Amino acid sequence: MVSLSVGILLSTSLLHALPEAFESDADAHALFATLLAGLLSFFLLEKFAVLRHSHHYEGDGHGHAHGHDAHEAGKAGWMILVGDGLHNFTDGILIAAAFLANPGLGLITALAIIAHEIPQEIGDFIVLLNAGFTRTRAYVYNLLCSLMAVVGGVLGYFTLEQATGWIPYVLVFASSGFIYIAVSDLMPQMQRRATVRETIPQIVLIAVGVAIVVYLTGRTHGH
Numbered sequence: 001m002v003s004l005s006v007g008i009l010l011s012t013s014l015l016h017a018l019p020e021a022f023e024s025d026a027d028a029h030a031l032f033a034t035l036l037a038g039l040l041s042f043f044l045l046e047k048f049a050v051l052r053h054s055h056h057y058e059g060d061g062h063g064h065a066h067g068h069d070a071h072e073a074g075k076a077g078w079m080i081l082v083g084d085g086l087h088n089f090t091d092g093i094l095i096a097a098a099f100l101a102n103p104g105l106g107l108i109t110a111l112a113i114i115a116h117e118i119p120q121e122i123g124d125f126i127v128l129l130n131a132g133f134t135r136t137r138a139y140v141y142n143l144l145c146s147l148m149a150v151v152g153g154v155l156g157y158f159t160l161e162q163a164t165g166w167i168p169y170v171l172v173f174a175s176s177g178f179i180y181i182a183v184s185d186l187m188p189q190m191q192r193r194a195t196v197r198e199t200i201p202q203i204v205l206i207a208v209g210v211a212i213v214v215y216l217t218g219r220t221h222g223h
Contacts, residue, residue: 001115001118002186002189002190003190003201003202003203003204003205003206003209004115004205004206004208004209005112005115005182005186005209006182006186006187006190006206006209007205007206007207007208007209007210007211007212007213008111008112008115008209008210008212008213009112009115009178009179009181009182009186009209010178010179010182010209010210011209011210011213011214012108012109012111012112012175012178012213013174013175013178013179014175014179015210015213015214016105016108016213017098017105017109017171017172017174017175017178018035018171018172018175020101020102020105020168020171021167021168021169021171021172021175022168024167024168026165026168026169030169031168031169031172034169034172034173034176035172035173035175035176036176037173037176038172038173038175038176038177038180039176039179039180041173041176042176042177042180042181042184043180043184046184081141081145084121084124084142084145085144085145085148088117088145088146088147088148088149088152089148089149089151089152090152090177091113091117091149091152092148092149092150092151092152092153092154092155092156093152093153093155093156093160093170094109094113094156094170094171094173094174094177095109095110095113095149095153095156096152096153096154096155096156096157096160097156097160097167097170097171097174098110098171098174099157100157100160100167101167101168101171104216105171107216108213108216109174111212111216112178112213115209117146121142121146124142125138125139125142128141128142190202
């Protein structure tokens with residue numbers, strides 16, 4: 001899933017969302033400035049542990065002692081939920097912006113977000129269980145965080161429809177997030193698996209992710 005996410009996130013940003021934004025009437029210099037601001041913003045969000053939490057867990061080969069998961073989750077369990085809720089809220093706004101720009105782009109953007117969110121949400125669920133949450137409680141809190149995407153989508157739809165001139169800039173900001181997550185988080189995880197046996201599936205799945213976006217992009221342009 002990590003390898004597939006890398007292919008989808010990067011190709012969605014570089015082959016579809018960014019070209020869509022730059023083909024608009026928006027100023028190219030302003031769009032590049034937005035891209036730079038987005039990358040730096042995600043860097044700062046990560047610094048303040050708002051965007052994501054540690055992806056390490058017991059048994060991942062990093063020599064963590066028993067109880068590491070509970071300690072990590074207990075130390076910032078609620079921050080994990082708040083951060084995920086904020087992230088999902090932003091995802092909802094970005095999906096709405098993408099659909100307003102182009103329905104095909106909206107579909108691809110949603111697929112890219114889903115591909116990244118599935119492994120993250122599973123990881124969050126496991127961490128919450130290790131922190132002492134019951135299965136039901138962990139599921140309910142994860143569900144509430146996920147529903148923030150619906151809130152963001154509705155708000156984004158009604159807000160951006162009245163300010164369509166901002167759509168290219170929101171798309172560029174979304175692309176900066178996809179690129180940052182892929183390059184700073186997902187790809188370093190893949191680099192830790194350096195054997196040929198582990199590398200070949202990574203390359204294949206990245207290619208599959210790119211192919212999915214290229215195929216959907218071609219169908220969108222065809223229509």
